[in-house]
Amino acid sequence: MTDTKPLIDTIRAAAALPYEKAVTLPGAAYSDEALFAHERNTVLAKGWHCLGRCDEVPEAGDFFTADLLGEPLLIVRGDDGAIRVLSNLCRHRLMPLAEGRGTADKFVCSYHAWSYARDGALRSAPRMKNTALETDTCRLPAYRSEEWRGFLYVTLDDNAPPLADALADLEGIIAPYHTQDFRVIHSTEEVWRCNWKCLVENFMEGYHLSVVHPVTLHGYTPSALSRKFEGGSGFTGYHANYPQSIPPRGAGHSGLNEEERHRSTLFCVYPCQVVSQAANLLASLYLKPLAVDAVRVKWTLSVWQDEFDEAAIAERIALWEEVNREDREKLERLQPGLASSRADAGSLAPADYEGTIHDFHGYLAQHM
């Protein structure tokens, strides 16, 4: 394993520059196996990760599974209404318990039929006579989770500071949209062959919008109208403003003003969630890094109440599928060259276009 210190020093030095002199990271930051291993143990293992929308599991017993950094997770709503993030491993001999998504009265292990209640408590262990097994207290271990604005977050670090504190300054920007009241209408997963940080950086900069998305996005979020807002310890973001010449794209919450209706607000909840919030449409990508050059991407679309009919929903899903395809094509083409001996650092565009990338580097430098 190579020494990662010089690369981390490079990231720290880049993060310390002012916006007007900001630089990109060298290709090694996105292609070095040892650095990825280091990220797994630091920024990723200690961070808060969004798993999806709370209304993906609206009723008691609704569940879905996920794998985060090798931790098999079972996300389930209990009879008490609380969503828990449990270990998805049977306590007998660690067989994965649930698969995919669905609704369950109880979770029965496919190996020897131990069963668990919706809150993770062991219900029965057929034919077990082992007196060392404390059936009353045996349960699937839980991970720390938090809900914020209708999103569900988990951390693998029992000592991580609360997420809500780190997002306090984002609240004021997002609150008028009533994000927590959006209704999820689409959820899908795919694996992109790129470094997870490239995807975060791509989603978070407005510089590429007009070039990469000339048909899908340029008409209402041209690069030229991107305006960064101030980030905080747990987030960064920018407003992708719509030209005055186009009508607002939807009403959304009655408390929104015209300016808020006339833009999309893009933000990153560090390290791995990127979101686009518009008046009546909410898109979110949840990244689960798999390897230095691979990331599992779950993305959801949510809509404001009943503002869209079925045809409009299908049209928005198709639009976002195309936007993601356009970004993915660029990122997968970018990745192989990042290990080149000539993949040196470049320059970042002005803060309104790429300052969010610089903010992200600041977060990385602090948490690596």
Ligand code: FES
């Ligand atoms: S591993 Fe689950 S019952 Fe044996």
Ligand SMILES: [Fe+2]
């Ligand atoms: Fe894009």
